Amino acid sequence: MNTIKHIIAVASGKGGVGKSTTAVNLALALQALGGRTGLLDADIYGPSQQRMLGIADGVKPEQQGGQFLLPVMAHGLKTMSMAYLTSERTPMVWRGPMAGGALVQMLEQTLWGELDYLVIDMPPGTGDIQLTLSQKAKVAGVVIVTTPQDIALLDAQKGIEMFRKVDVPILGIVENMAVHICSQCGHAEHIFGSAGGERVARDYGVPLLASLPLALSIREQTDAGTPTVMAAPDGPEAALYLEVARAVRDALQQGGDAGSAFPDISISDD
Incomplete structure (x- = not known):
């Protein structure tokens, strides 16, 4: 863990907003900008990065010393996921502390080596995994993913x-599914509402990193195991992911070691 310069969490309040797609493309974009990058799939109950990275079922990480795991390489990224340790059809019927323990093991017992960035694909919500991460790791910052929909x-x-x-x-x-452009006539339609991400960013005084379209290509490329930044590096969608990566890189360079000191977390009714 001491060999990782910046840990970046990619999170969302709810599922289905494209968080995992954003995480994998952000990791690939940071790598394209010259950063040594890793990707940790922290969604213990519903890991998806194995499929998105095109890693075959049954691939297991190699062990070293009987205690440590070697990351699985994919598109130049060092990756780790619960999907590598279980079968595709195995549900993780675990209580919160067990899931938190699994996250800590993948985080601390993976031999990441020298990394400029470790992107962590978080599960949706605000529960055990999020609290465990903030206690156990020096998180430099978080990217919040949403859609324009009010919910x-x-x-x-x-x-x-x-x-x-x-x-x-x-x-x-990052605002996903911001606009749909008809492939037949070019008509633009805001299916899930408009400017929602911009409003939240303004209310909280944080930057809107990008508004990505509801594009069939993003879904097809990710499902095929070659995310957009790899499949179409010169396309408009890849350019948006690279824009996000540059903004994240610049923010981390300006902020230094933003996550170097953390308090002990306690839960109260306040």
Whole structure:
């Protein structure tokens, strides 16, 4: 862990907003900018990065010394996921502390080596995994992912508030599915509402890093195991992910070791 310069969490208040897609493309974009990058799939109950990275079922991380795991390489990234340790059809029927323990093991017992960035794909919500991460790791900042839909924005606000309570800096907001452009006629339609991410960013005084379209190509490329930044590096969607990566890189360079000191977390009714 001491060989990782910056840990970046990618989080959302609710599922289905494209958080994992954002995480993998952000990691690839940071790598494209010259950073040594790792990706940790911390969604213990529903890991998806194995499929998104195109890693075959049954691939297991190699062990070293009977205690440590070697990360699985994918598209140049050092990766680790619960999906590597279980089968595709195995549900993780665990209580919160067990899931938190699994996160700590993957985080601390993986031999990450020298990394400039470790991107952590968080599970949705504001529960055990989020608190465990903020206690156990020096998190440099978090990227909040949402859609323009009012329900998603409410949950995104809860995510922002939670990370602020544990003193994790908010690096910015990524708004997914902002607009759909018809492939036949070019008509643009805001299916899930408009400017929602911009409003939340303004209310909380954080940057809106990018508004990504509801694009069929993003879904197809990720499902095929070659995320957008790798599949179409010169395309408009990849350019947006690279824009996010540059903003995150610059914020971390200006902020220094933003997550170097953390209080002990206690839960109260206040």
